[in-house]
Amino acid sequence: MPYGDPMNARVRSEERRAEIVRAALEVIAERGYRGASLAAVAERVGLTQQGLLHHFPTKEALLVAVLKERDQWDAVPDTQWRIDLLASLVEYNAMRPGIIQTFSALLGESVTDGHPARAYFTERYARVRESMAAVLRAEYGDRLPNGLTPERTAPLLVAVMDGLQYQWLLDPESVDMPGAFRDFLSLLGENPETPENPA
Amino acid sequence: MPYGDPMNARVRSEERRAEIVRAALEVIAERGYRGASLAAVAERVGLTQQGLLHHFPTKEALLVAVLKERDQWDAVPDTQWRIDLLASLVEYNAMRPGIIQTFSALLGESVTDGHPARAYFTERYARVRESMAAVLRAEYGDRLPNGLTPERTAPLLVAVMDGLQYQWLLDPESVDMPGAFRDFLSLLGENPETPENPA
Structure with missing residues (x-):
């Protein structure tokens, strides 16, 4: 019964977050941060904007995740x-x-x-x-x-x-x-x- | 009879253009080009957006003037x-x-x-x-x-x-x-x- 399994849900959520961060990296490369919209990022990963906000409540929160990614390299x-x-x-x-x-x-x-x-x-x-x-x-x-x-x-x-x-x-x-x-x-x-x- | 004098009108128009370019330089410094709006530039020089469009019909035309300014230095x-x-x-x-x-x-x-x-x-x-x-x-x-x-x-x-x-x-x-x-x-x-x- 994978549905509702909290472990799987967490893994799925982390994968989704990583996918969103990758999409954000692309959108920023194309338009810069000020020119980037959450709508464009959401569209790229096949989410509604509402769905994206579930993972990153603000554009700045997504930027923070992008910069953390930078630090890891x-x-x-x-x-x-x-x-x-x-x-x-x-x-x-x-x-x-x-x-x-x-x-x-x-x-x-x-x-x-x-x-x-x-x-x-x-x-x-x-x-x-x-x-x-x-x-x-x-x-x-x-x-x-x-x-x-x-x-x-x-x-x-x-x-x-x-x-x-x-x-x-x-x-x-x-x-x-x-x-x-x-x-x-x-x-x-x-x-x-x-x-x-x-x- | 300065009003209607084509020479004076040209000088005034050139001065106004220079003033707009200076305002655009400031707005770009503050927000970048993609983040800059013609409305913000117009407001800074006390023009309506319509008035600004008389001097620079598009945002790109204003950018061209800004870059020309750069070249002159x-x-x-x-x-x-x-x-x-x-x-x-x-x-x-x-x-x-x-x-x-x-x-x-x-x-x-x-x-x-x-x-x-x-x-x-x-x-x-x-x-x-x-x-x-x-x-x-x-x-x-x-x-x-x-x-x-x-x-x-x-x-x-x-x-x-x-x-x-x-x-x-x-x-x-x-x-x-x-x-x-x-x-x-x-x-x-x-x-x-x-x-x-x-x-």
Whole structure:
């Protein structure tokens, strides 16, 4: 008698929530958060808007779930990040333009007045800069070969990753995002097989 | 008899257009382009929506005027750009957060599907990368001190400028945008008075 079985009901509800979050990621990639409507998300998963509200009572609640999803991808413990893993992360990102589009659109919107993702991004960047400084310190010690400290290099590392994503999303044919990121790492003193004449 | 004087009428109309564009820049900074309404822009300049439509028949027409405004600021001829001018530009940008917010929000949105500013940004970035490569070549010749070509360095230069803007807009107390940009220039081989212990 599966109907009414609370265990199955919970699993079904969690699956449904995950499906809604995936649909929300797509709708945000297409229209941004302010341009996204709960109706569009509901339609994509074959729910009525009322049915969607049962899982996420507000648009902001759905945004919170989307941002939590974001955090889970980054769930590599600080002590396990290494410079070469960052290069791999950028390679990986180049294979998933949809999701990069979602978060590039959200980051862009987050700087507008009173945006509900603003606090999230502000805290996230503070944390990521700290984490990147730790990665750089583990690799280079208190000074990079060029004389900058890890703390002063971290915002540049983060800025290059974000900035390249916009150029690449707008023009994937012209911008080799992973190659450009490896070039940046080579500026830091790394030289991860920088080819003389890249494609 | 100023009323009916076609010269004065044209001047008045141009002034009114400029005023509308300034209001649109503000509204986009606050809400993004998709979140902006012609009604909000009209209200800010004390016009009816009908009155606004007389000057800009569609929201997209107003966006085009906003983007043209953007282009005029950059109207430094390629041959006159120099690396140290870029550092000054970033200093200057740090004094006008409103306008940087407008264009960071627009860039973010531009990667969403079918956004009316997408073609503008795609072309703009191709042009800016080319122009930056020329600046780097004038400064360093065919190879930078670190071995990268001007063409491979240009996307990094542009990415750092954009990426730093987001971090700075979100957290101006924590991010010294002009200082970080000078740090980046020092990675390229420049060493524009990098202080040992910055604020």
